Amino acid sequence: MGDGAADRDFLARTARRAIVGGIVLAVVLLLLRVLQAALTPLAAAFVIAYLLDPVIDRFEARRVSRAVAIFVLIGLVGAAFLAGLLVVLPKMQREIAGVAERMPGYLERLTTVVIPQIETRLGVQLPHTIADVIARVRAGEIPLPVDEVRKMLAQTLSAVFGTVSSLVGLLVIPILAYYLLVEFDDIVARMALWVPPRHREYVVEKARTVDRLISGFLRGQLLVAMLLGLLYAIGFSVIGVDLAIGVGMLAGALALVPYLGSATALATASILVVLQYGIDWHLGAVFGWYVAVQAIEGFVLTPRIVGHSVGLHPAVVIVALLIGGDLFGFLGLLVAVPGAAVVKVFVEELFALYRNSSLFDEDRQTPAI
Numbered sequence: 001m002g003d004g005a006a007d008r009d010f011l012a013r014t015a016r017r018a019i020v021g022g023i024v025l026a027v028v029l030l031l032l033r034v035l036q037a038a039l040t041p042l043a044a045a046f047v048i049a050y051l052l053d054p055v056i057d058r059f060e061a062r063r064v065s066r067a068v069a070i071f072v073l074i075g076l077v078g079a080a081f082l083a084g085l086l087v088v089l090p091k092m093q094r095e096i097a098g099v100a101e102r103m104p105g106y107l108e109r110l111t112t113v114v115i116p117q118i119e120t121r122l123g124v125q126l127p128h129t130i131a132d133v134i135a136r137v138r139a140g141e142i143p144l145p146v147d148e149v150r151k152m153l154a155q156t157l158s159a160v161f162g163t164v165s166s167l168v169g170l171l172v173i174p175i176l177a178y179y180l181l182v183e184f185d186d187i188v189a190r191m192a193l194w195v196p197p198r199h200r201e202y203v204v205e206k207a208r209t210v211d212r213l214i215s216g217f218l219r220g221q222l223l224v225a226m227l228l229g230l231l232y233a234i235g236f237s238v239i240g241v242d243l244a245i246g247v248g249m250l251a252g253a254l255a256l257v258p259y260l261g262s263a264t265a266l267a268t269a270s271i272l273v274v275l276q277y278g279i280d281w282h283l284g285a286v287f288g289w290y291v292a293v294q295a296i297e298g299f300v301l302t303p304r305i306v307g308h309s310v311g312l313h314p315a316v317v318i319v320a321l322l323i324g325g326d327l328f329g330f331l332g333l334l335v336a337v338p339g340a341a342v343v344k345v346f347v348e349e350l351f352a353l354y355r356n357s358s359l360f361d362e363d364r365q366t367p368a369i
Helices: 003-034 036-061 066-122 130-138 146-161 163-193 197-239 244-254 260-277 281-306 314-328 330-355
Strands: none
Touching (some): 003 036, 036 163, 197 244, 197 330, 314 330
């Protein structure tokens, strides 16, 4: 077969596969959109089962039945969660009560110390009292986000009316997760049997590649996020930041999204420390601890826990989460990273096929797909 015929055959086969893939993708997106409320608990349960399945497999390797292993794991997770609540909640309550008591002093320090310091250093004029703020709003110097507030209220009302269905979904998630964990290996094996035998080896290989990408990110990033939250909580407590534990927990939860957790920790701790102490060495200590934690994450935690083989660039993860959340809400956040991993695997293969074809290099023979 000549190069021209080979190129045409390669393009035709690629176009057919692209059309089929596009149709499948469109159907999947339509189902996610239409069945968003129903699929969200199922997706959350599947993520839980996916994360816990390797632990259950280790129990089974020690000749513990799968059902017993699941109950033991759920018991351990529940006990750890309750112990954390018993330790953290009382301290959080004391910190919140202390902040509430000290808030008048913080506001006074803000107007008498912090604002004058900012005005002196930046050469700007800021409002010092509520009356000043109201006057500037009326003069149009400070715009009010009326449309944003209206949109937020509408979303809040929607969430309130959906509380019952949300509660039902939350109750269903652990039940679904249990049954998925019991049948997880069988489900994976049966899904492989649905693939035609002539394509099974190829599909299984790609599925394993996607699994390595997803598991490397999710399990590794989850552990890194927990450690980051702990580091921020300890460091900010030593510095003397109010609500240090709460800031650390928030930063750890948001650290699942690259850069968001660290940025939140720095911004929140900086605001709190300025309200407490003004602009002094405490603010420098917060910045210093932030830099130290970033160094620990970049040189110790991420290389040792997540590793360099994950293959999902932070920018790709952020874009995927933004698109998924905007299109499908919480369900989109759950499927964004797996979807990005699948797209990455097949885009890389498409580029590999192109680079190995005669379209890219005339000395090569067009490979069969």
